Amino acid sequence: MAGQQIGELARRFECPVETIRYYERTGLLPAPARTNGNYRSYSDEHAGQLAFILNCRALDMTHREIRTLLDLRRKPKNGCSDVNAIIEGHIGQVRHRIGELKQLLTGLEALRTSCNQPRAVEDCQILSALHRNARPRAGRAPVR
C-alpha cells in the first residue's frame, strides 16, 4: 500500500496543501489513512474525491452545494433530478451575479465618464457623485 502524500496530491491538482487539510477539517473530504510517521496517505479513491471537490469549487459551487452532491452520490440508485436541481440553482445564481456585476459596471463607467478632464480633488466630479445620498446598497449577493 503506497498511498500518496499530501504534497503529491497538492502538486497533482495544483491546490495548496493547506486547502486540502482545510477540506478535511471541515469534513468535506474524509480523513485519510496515516503512515507510521503520522503523515497522511491518500488512496486513489481519496484523490478522486478531492478531484470532485476541486471541480465543484472551480465552478464556484459552495461547500454546502458540494456537500449535497456528495450526499447524493451516496445513494446511487436514486434519481439524479436533485443533482440537476443543484446545478440549475447554481446556474441561476451565477447568472444573477453576472447581471449584478454588469449593472455595477454600468454605474462605474458612468462615474468614470463624469470626470472628463484633470482637476483638483475638490472639484472632482467622481467624488462629488459619490458624496450624494446613498442609494440602497447592492450588497453582496450569495454568489460572489
Add this chain to the structure above:
Amino acid sequence: MAGQQIGELARRFECPVETIRYYERTGLLPAPARTNGNYRSYSDEHAGQLAFILNCRALDMTHREIRTLLDLRRKPKNGCSDVNAIIEGHIGQVRHRIGELKQLLTGLEALRTSCNQPRAVEDCQILSALHRNARPRAGRAPVR
C-alpha cells in the same frame, strides 16, 4: 444641537445599524459625538460621509479602495488623477470577474446539458464529469 441617532441614519440609508457601527469600529467612518445617555449623535457631515461609503460599497468597492478615496478627499488641492486610477482599477476588476463568471457559466451549462434524461445517480453524467481529474481551480478573484 440635535444630531441624528444611529437608527434614524440606518433607516434613511437603508443600512443596518450594526453595519454603521462596524464601519466606525474599523475606522472607515469616524466616531460621532455622544449624548448624555451615550447614544451616538450624527451630524449632517457625518451622514454625508456615510453616504459616501455606502455609495462606494454599492459599487462593490473594497474598504481599502474606499479608504484611499477618503484619504484623497483630505487633500482637496491635489489632482484627481489618483481618483480616476482607483475607479479604473476597480472597473478592470469588475470586468475581469464578469469574464470569469461567464466562463464559469459556460462550464456549468455544458455540465447541465450533459444530463439529457433522468437516470440513476450512479449513471449521472453530471456527477461523472465532476469526478474527472480536477482542472486548475478558478479560485476566488479579488472582486467577487
Add this chain to the structure above:
DNA sequence: AGACACCCTGTAGTAACTTCAGGGTCAAGT
C-alpha cells in the same frame, strides 16, 4: 413601575480560505 423601542459594548459566527507558530519525519549527504 412596567412595557416597548431603541441604544450600547464586546464577542462570536459566516464563508472559504490562508498564514503563522512551533514542532516532528524522512532521506540524503558528510
Add this chain to the structure above:
DNA sequence: ACTTGACCCTGAAGTTACTACAGGGTGTCT
C-alpha cells in the same frame, strides 16, 4: 551519528465584510 533541507503535523489566528448574539442601559409613554 550528525546535519541539512524538504516535507509533514496540529492548532490557532488572520483575511474580508459583514451579521448575530448576549447582556445590559436609555428614553418615552401608560
